[in-house]
Amino acid sequence: MKTRAAGWAGRMPRTPWWRDAxxxxxxxHRHPFHAADVLTRTARxxxxxxxxxxxxxxxxxFHTHRLLDTPTDTEETQAxxxxxxxxxxxxxxxxxxxxxxxxxxxxxxQNAERLGLRPNQLKTIEIRLDTVRDLARHIHAQGHPTWxxxxxxxxxxxxxxxxxxxxxxxxxxxxxxxHAHHTGLxxxxxxxxxHAPQPRSFRGTTLTLDEQRALYHRWNTxxxxxxxxxxxxxxxxxxxxxxxxxxxxxxxHISTRSQTVRFPGRSIDITLDTATWTALERCLAHRSxxxxxxxxxxxxxxxxxxxxxxxxxxxxxxxxxxxxxxxILRSTRLLTLADELDIKxxxxxxxxxxxxxxxxx
Numbered sequence: 001m002k003t004r005a006a007g008w009a010g011r012m013p014r015t016p017w018w019r020d021a022x023x024x025x026x027x028x029h030r031h032p033f034h035a036a037d038v039l040t041r042t043a044r045x046x047x048x049x050x051x052x053x054x055x056x057x058x059x060x061x062f063h064t065h066r067l068l069d070t071p072t073d074t075e076e077t078q079a080x081x082x083x084x085x086x087x088x089x090x091x092x093x094x095x096x097x098x099x100x101x102x103x104x105x106x107x108x109x110q111n112a113e114r115l116g117l118r119p120n121q122l123k124t125i126e127i128r129l130d131t132v133r134d135l136a137r138h139i140h141a142q143g144h145p146t147w148x149x150x151x152x153x154x155x156x157x158x159x160x161x162x163x164x165x166x167x168x169x170x171x172x173x174x175x176x177x178x179h180a181h182h183t184g185l186x187x188x189x190x191x192x193x194x195h196a197p198q199p200r201s202f203r204g205t206t207l208t209l210d211e212q213r214a215l216y217h218r219w220n221t222x223x224x225x226x227x228x229x230x231x232x233x234x235x236x237x238x239x240x241x242x243x244x245x246x247x248x249x250x251x252x253h254i255s256t257r258s259q260t261v262r263f264p265g266r267s268i269d270i271t272l273d274t275a276t277w278t279a280l281e282r283c284l285a286h287r288s289x290x291x292x293x294x295x296x297x298x299x300x301x302x303x304x305x306x307x308x309x310x311x312x313x314x315x316x317x318x319x320x321x322x323x324x325x326x327x328i329l330r331s332t333r334l335l336t337l338a339d340e341l342d343i344k345x346x347x348x349x350x351x352x353x354x355x356x357x358x359x360x361x
Contacts, residue, residue, distance in 0.1 A: 083129060090137070094139075106125065132172065148185065155173060170191065177192075215237060230282065236326045238275075249261070249296065252295065259277050
């Protein structure tokens, strides 16, 4: 017991003032084996958190092991702050309607979550508010004191400022003016008569067969790449995994007995090929070296002492050595699957909407 205490004392950034009293208590109240284990766990908490404050250590322990209620959702709080900044950027006479629209979008998201439906992403809400903010600035500069005076011509002028974004902007305008019409803010929806022709087939960037073969060879050679790069790359290229699915993949989604994975949001298990399963095993081996209680497969230095998923930037940056973005790998696979499978099979297999899969037909 004394040897264990002395060993950990040398590894901690600073010795807690309560260490000797704590060790003495364990020695008199616990079996030596149990006392040594408790001392080891406590020392690791001190090293991981960098704190010797008992309250901080207890909070971190119970949080990590999910024994306390989750604190205020940082992601939701930050998103609320971003929405507020967008609302504040709207000219004052037009701001109340923008705020009401934001509240309606958030309420729709919360209702969808309660009903088990697919909710709007926080980023999508922000994109819609970006459109309303930019339109508000535009019409205010044109002399419109209220939303009620806006007509279709005003919207056409606004959309003409950036033709490539017409479809995205128009989606936001339709939602906003539909809400404004239902709440009595405007007498008619000026966006209802507008259209944004869209190409029916996918026109994004994809990989050639030679590029796919080169990447497969790269990621099927474990000694040449980092674990996260290989698994992220193969999961996107061969199984059309999204950034969100990879970020939120946890140990509970994996079956080692059958070598299957169920990506979050999908309704069926996927039997992984040998290369992808090997890459996943490398990720799990790397994860075990971190001594983390984070339930996610992809754990980083920032998330090692928390239960949060890795950030989207980590997924993107992991593929930087390969020179391709995750969405390009996924789009390449989706085009192949859309050509081979019935569209209904594809929607079920990937958990996508009909409109989303039809885009790749």
